[in-house]
Amino acid sequence: MSSGLTRCKLVLVFAVMMDLFGVTSMLIGVFASLEVRGRDFSDLLVYTGALLILMSMGGWVMWYSGNIEGLAFGKELGYRRTVVDRIARTLSRRIRRTHRGHSDL
Known part of the structure; x- marks a missing residue:
């Protein structure tokens, strides 16, 4: 159960921080009641909080999708590779290499 938290740590921290700041x-x-020189800034804080919570939802989706296990590979389903698959795999490998270089932070 705790092994799920070890993946995508940066995205998890982002989502939690955006939730905390937003709420x-x-x-x-x-x-x-926040008034500065006769102007009320309460609405600004409410809208900013809503925007931060909306951003955190994207973080939660990325964190959850990064922790999905047990999906069948395309080869097992008889799927044939396409050009899009090769491009996606190449980008994924590049991102993974750069992330592994910064994971010791």
Whole structure:
């Protein structure tokens, strides 16, 4: 169970941080009266919080999809490779190499 958290750590941290900042921003915008020189900034905080939470959803989708196991490979299903498959595989390998170089941070 804990092995699922070891993959895509950076995306998990991103999603959690965006959730925390978004909820905090929304709560401050709703419950605190923030006026500077007669202008109310509560709406700005609420909208910013909603945007951060929306961004975190993308992070959660990426983290979840990066932790999916047990998918059948195309060879097992009799699938034939195409040019798009080769391009996707090449990009994936490049991204994986650059990520492994920075994973010791």
